[in-house]
Amino acid sequence: MATEPTSSFLEYAPAPESTAILSLKSDYGLFIDGEFVAGNGTPFATISPATERHIATIASANAHDVDTAVAAARAAYDTTWSRLSGADRGKYLFRIARLVQERARELAVAESLDNGKPIKESRDVDVPLVAAWFFYYAGWADKLDYAGLGADPRALGVAAQVIPWNFPLLMLAWKIAPALAAGNTVVLKPAETTPLTALLFAEILQQADLPPGVVNIITGAGETGEALVNHPDVNKVAFTGSTAVGRAIAKSTAGTGKRLTLELGGKAANIVFDDAPIDQAIEGIVNGIFFNQGHVCCAGSRLLVQENVHDEVVDRLKARLSTLRLGDPLDKNTDIGAINSREQLERVRALSDIGEAEGAERWSPACDIPTDGFWFAPTIFTNVSTSHRIAREEIFGPVLSVLTFRTPAEAIAKANNTPYGLSAGIWSDKGSKILAVADQLRAGVVWANTFNRFDPASPFGGYKESGYGREGGRHGLTAYLESSGWGADRGLRSAPARIESSPTKKSRRKQAAK
Amino acid sequence: MTRLTIPKTYKLAIGGKFPRSESGRTYEVVAADGSFLANAAKASRKDARDAVVAARKAVSGWSGATGYNRGQVLYRIAELLEGRRSQFVDEIVASEGVTRAAASTQVDTAIDTWVWYAGWADKYVQAAGNGNPVSGPYFNLSTPEPTGVVAVIAPQSGASLLGLVGVVAPALVSGNTVVVIASEAAPLSAISLAEVFATSDVPGGVINVLTGSPAEMAPWLASHADVNALDLAGAEALDWIELQVLAADTLKRVLAPVGGIPAPSLERIVAFTETKTVWHTKSLI
Numbered sequence: 001m002a003t004e005p006t007s008s009f010l011e012y013a014p015a016p017e018s019t020a021i022l023s024l025k026s027d028y029g030l031f032i033d034g035e036f037v038a039g040n041g042t043p044f045a046t047i048s049p050a051t052e053r054h055i056a057t058i059a060s061a062n063a064h065d066v067d068t069a070v071a072a073a074r075a076a077y078d079t080t081w082s083r084l085s086g087a088d089r090g091k092y093l094f095r096i097a098r099l100v101q102e103r104a105r106e107l108a109v110a111e112s113l114d115n116g117k118p119i120k121e122s123r124d125v126d127v128p129l130v131a132a133w134f135f136y137y138a139g140w141a142d143k144l145d146y147a148g149l150g151a152d153p154r155a156l157g158v159a160a161q162v163i164p165w166n167f168p169l170l171m172l173a174w175k176i177a178p179a180l181a182a183g184n185t186v187v188l189k190p191a192e193t194t195p196l197t198a199l200l201f202a203e204i205l206q207q208a209d210l211p212p213g214v215v216n217i218i219t220g221a222g223e224t225g226e227a228l229v230n231h232p233d234v235n236k237v238a239f240t241g242s243t244a245v246g247r248a249i250a251k252s253t254a255g256t257g258k259r260l261t262l263e264l265g266g267k268a269a270n271i272v273f274d275d276a277p278i279d280q281a282i283e284g285i286v287n288g289i290f291f292n293q294g295h296v297c298c299a300g301s302r303l304l305v306q307e308n309v310h311d312e313v314v315d316r317l318k319a320r321l322s323t324l325r326l327g328d329p330l331d332k333n334t335d336i337g338a339i340n341s342r343e344q345l346e347r348v349r350a351l352s353d354i355g356e357a358e359g360a361e362r363w364s365p366a367c368d369i370p371t372d373g374f375w376f377a378p379t380i381f382t383n384v385s386t387s388h389r390i391a392r393e394e395i396f397g398p399v400l401s402v403l404t405f406r407t408p409a410e411a412i413a414k415a416n417n418t419p420y421g422l423s424a425g426i427w428s429d430k431g432s433k434i435l436a437v438a439d440q441l442r443a444g445v446v447w448a449n450t451f452n453r454f455d456p457a458s459p460f461g462g463y464k465e466s467g468y469g470r471e472g473g474r475h476g477l478t479a480y481l482e483s484s485g486w487g488a489d490r491g492l493r494s495a496p497a498r499i500e501s502s503p504t505k506k507s508r509r510k511q512a513a514k
Numbered sequence: 515m516t517r518l519t520i521p522k523t524y525k526l527a528i529g530g531k532f533p534r535s536e537s538g539r540t541y542e543v544v545a546a547d548g549s550f551l552a553n554a555a556k557a558s559r560k561d562a563r564d565a566v567v568a569a570r571k572a573v574s575g576w577s578g579a580t581g582y583n584r585g586q587v588l589y590r591i592a593e594l595l596e597g598r599r600s601q602f603v604d605e606i607v608a609s610e611g612v613t614r615a616a617a618s619t620q621v622d623t624a625i626d627t628w629v630w631y632a633g634w635a636d637k638y639v640q641a642a643g644n645g646n647p648v649s650g651p652y653f654n655l656s657t658p659e660p661t662g663v664v665a666v667i668a669p670q671s672g673a674s675l676l677g678l679v680g681v682v683a684p685a686l687v688s689g690n691t692v693v694v695i696a697s698e699a700a701p702l703s704a705i706s707l708a709e710v711f712a713t714s715d716v717p718g719g720v721i722n723v724l725t726g727s728p729a730e731m732a733p734w735l736a737s738h739a740d741v742n743a744l745d746l747a748g749a750e751a752l753d754w755i756e757l758q759v760l761a762a763d764t765l766k767r768v769l770a771p772v773g774g775i776p777a778p779s780l781e782r783i784v785a786f787t788e789t790k791t792v793w794h795t796k797s798l799i
Contacts, residue, residue, distance in 0.1 A: 132649065148641070148642070243765070246765065247762055247763060250758075250761075250762035250765060251759045251762040254755050254758035254759045254762060254768075255754070255755030255758060255770075257770075264765070419764075421788075431794075434794065435792075438790075438792045441790075442788075443790070444788065444789065444790060444791065445790075445791050445793070446791070446792045446793070447793045448792065448793060448794040448795065449794065449795040450652065450793055450794075450795050453648070453650070453652065453793050455646070455648035455649055455650070457647050457648050457649075457654075458646045458648050458654050458656070458791055458793070459644070459646070459656045459789055459791050460791065461789070463661075463788045463790075464742070464765070465764065465765045467765065468765065468767055470656075470789050473644060473646050473656065474644050475644065475656065475789055483781070
């Protein structure tokens with residue numbers, strides 16, 4: 001239940017970022033073979049989740065359009081991209097990085113408008129990381145021999161990439177930058193609710209003179225993505241999104257020989273020991289779960305607090321939450337923006353109601369909720385037990401579940417008690433304890449005394465049902481390459497001499513008709 | 515008068531013990547010429563599940579050992595294999611119908627492969643890991659770790675010992691534990707290898723060997739929620755796509771059939787690992 005703010009705070013005058021920088025079109029087509037073309041599916045509207053106002057009408061790709069896009073990517077791979085030197089591929093990526101920087105403010109405004117995230121995040125986190133991602137992988141394009149797969153690793157061919165709505169442009173960068181650096185061509189489908197920045201990015205590709213067909217961007221709903229990942233002429237599928245869809249993709253691509261990377265859901269434990277630097281921990285907890293309204297697969301949604309500091313941590317957390325500003329995503333002072341869609345808002349509400357019904361104690365600071373748009377006040381649940389659904393299921397919203405522990409062993413057991421394994425946080429001033437606990441956590445990214453840090457040089461991805469494969473860093477590059485050794489495809493190389501004569505045709509996996 | 519020989523009873527290897535199948539079933543293993551060689555246990559789905567339980571129990575100890583320690587334990591197996599060369603040669607000659615020279619070469623290659631993999635135990639992390647130069651005051655290190663329990667369908671034709679070694683060793687190196695379905699037609703060297711494991715320093719449950727029908731057992735392993743990865747190396751003749759579909763329910767890491775015996779590779783080790791990236795703040799000084 002909402003309570004009065006525990007501290008009074010200055011009232012700020014509105015400080016909205018101007019949308020004048022945008023020159024949006026009223027309709028956007030599909031970006032195929034370097035041009036915007038009409039789609040054959042039923043067009044849909046993209047709206048601002050903060051106001052529910054119409055932004056633009058977006059074309060929808062049907063199976064025929066998917067065919068056209070994949071064919072364009074294949075032709076570009078065969079005739080252009082695979083024949084370019086790595087250095088030249090890199091130059092295109094450097095151009096893209098620079099253009100993203102030059103149009104950074106415009107992209108940030110468009111992202112906040114379409115997604116609902118606070119402008120200070122799109123401006124200071126998303127877009128700078130997008131540029132950084134292209135810069136980082138640009139430099140790899142002519143250095144693939146050092147990727148760790150031996151000399152002359154090969155591109156895979158056409159990559160089908162499907163991305164979520166929580167970091168629309170950043171996820172695009174995570175997918176496209178390494179794919180192009182490695183020499184693949186791309187068909188990418190942005191999320192239905194957040195296609196805008198991907199389409200602005202298509203304009204950037206035109207400005208960069210990227211050869212037509214190297215990157216194709218097709219918009220649409222789930223069926224478009226399904227048609228894309230199941231297209232027979234696709235060699236690689238990269239998906240970021242829900243575990244349920246990831247599972248379906250793993251099934252539908254089984255036996256096809258398509259290489260697959262999946263970055264799926266999470267239910268990260270953020271572990272606070274009693275010797276943690278509490279000031280930093282409070283900021284880290286807030287950043288961990290309320291960054292991007294909690295629409296983060298690696299969000300620190302389960303706070304595990306050592307029992308003896310539980311009350312102090314929760315009290316200070318409540319005080320800190322009372323100072324957060326919820327409202328207009330384009331306002332530079334906004335901390336919490338809009339929930340991305342009505343559907344997501346319903347899900348967050350439903351799981352929160354279940355949390356209450358199951359006996360956890362719900363708390364939100366007093367905050368004004370705008371009348372239009374999709375909003376959810378930052379929420380903390382205390383008295384949560386490991387069996388509660390709010391401690392097990394991904395809520396993907398600004399909802400924190402607080403649990404307690406007494407010993408490091410108990411913290412580790414609780415942290416690992418989930419089918420997910422994407423990320424985790426540890427807060428303690430004792431380095432040796434942090435390293436020992438980090439060793440035991442079954443999670444792909446562990447943040448110690450920090451949370452939600454991302455960097456193009458740092459691999460990101462999950463254990464268990466959070467998916468497989470890594471994005472970022474050298475590891476992220478190899479997800480788009482295969483070794484050119486005689487046993488490529490799960491590469492078989494560097495064997496003792498005598499064994500190299502043992503069987504094995506070059507093992508291309510069965511191109512099975514499922 | 516010639517001495518009556520003492521035929522060996524081939525059983526399963528689960529959790530460091532050698533049980534018969536709980537189903538009580540056996541099947542005839544025949545020589546290349548069709549003559550009777552031995553009765554092997556025909557493991558059931560219950561045996562497969564028991565093997566997964568044993569493998570899971572062994573994960574923390576084996577994955578928690580140092581790479582140096584695992585390397586030594588694995589090397590010790592090579593030493594014991596070397597001492598039992600003639601037994602393996604005899605079994606291979608009998609069950610595969612190859613010459614003694616060919617069987618000898620296979621055993622040599624298997625032992626050398628084992629040694630090659632043993633040497634990776636304290637190195638693969640350096641080859642597959644990475645220190646990452648992130649743009650900020652953070653220590654950032656990516657290291658591969660074992661994924662957990664790996665279910666393996668060993669190559670079903672060709673060199674039976676080498677086939678088994680080629681799939682079991684790479685999964686073990688990083689600290690995974692293994693449930694392996696041996697070659698159905700030529701399981702003898704698999705069980706004898708399990709006996710070598712039992713007399714080495716490998717903790718019980720780290721390697722579990724099932725004999726019997728891969729077609730019968732594989733779906734239970736592929737769908738088992740406590741199996742982390744599935745190596746379909748020898749599943750070419752099975753409906754392996756269906757196995758991969760079953761494995762997708764719990765998002766297992768899956769290696770597709772290789773068509774023959776997989777050659778030694780670092781990739782095969784890394785395929786059964788997870789990369790963990792640890793960030794740590796650096797203070798301002």
